[in-house]
């Protein structure tokens with residue numbers, strides 16, 4: 001998808017790229033795809049030909065079905081680690097309330113362990129009406145497996161569709177490019193995104209600027225992300241207080257080296273060697289800056305991790321609509337598109 005997006009950019013040129021990006025951001029609700037769709041599903045037993053895959057076939061009236069048994073379960077392997085925002089479950093259609101109510105008490109779990117009972121619980125289903133689809137918020141639990149199970153004897157688990165919505169997990173900063181206002185010795189900027197929190201290699205795993213006025217560090221994530229969380233690891237060897245007052249800024253502008261972008265958080269303090277997480281509540285941006293305002297400051301970072309949603313992932317349907325839109329010349333003037341004045345810097 002990223003490649004398609006890049007092709008579109010090349011085809012349409014930089015001016016129209018800003019239009020596309022604006023549409024991408026505005027059309028965010030379209031960017032959620034069902035991560036479970038057509039992935040491998042298994043269940044504890046099978047009734048007739050009600051295959052486990054029927055719950056991930058994209059059809060809400062084809063269903064999986066276990067036999068009547070103790071603790072029936074069903075599981076889908078998403079193949080990649082996602083931060084799961086919500087799981088939608090479609091119950092079977094039945095005029096018999098005892099059949100529609102079989103789903104009651106089902107436990108939804110999300111996590112990275114294939115075992116049925118080890119992962120964190122996202123939700124417990126109280127009830128879902130016959131043939132209805134209910135959504136359960138998972139609050140961004142990270143995991144590759146989504147499991148549904150019903151504890152108890154003489155239970156039946158029937159699922160007509162299980163949809164999983166979220167975004168790819170993982171730390172995006174490690175794929176970025178780091179830079180900083182100055183470099184102390186060999187404490188290069190990249191050491192804050194080497195995937196190592198710096199505690200194993202105490203004196204070589206961290207970045208540091210010189211002692212200067214307003215020192216800053218920046219990672220270019222290369223694409224625009226909706227940042228949910230930034231995790232900062234402080235140095236362990238000495239002077240932990242140097243990090244006090246660091247501003248975390250996120251945005252798309254490189255004005256003042258990116259240090260004018262909106263603030264996600266100001267770090268009051270981080271104990272030596274600790275990693276603290278800052279919630280950015282979905283700020284959009286390609287650049288993440290850390291800056292300490294003031295004279296005689298030194299910015300040392302042992303790791304900066306950035307978690308969030310990749311906004312460059314674009315479903316084919318929206319992409320084709322965009323192509324039609326642009327081929328029709330509607331975006332020949334950016335002024336005609338809502339929010340087309342979004343400023344983007346294509347390269348630093």
Ligand SMILES: [Ca+2]
Pocket residue numbers: 054055056057058059060061062063160161
């Ligand atoms: Ca189905």
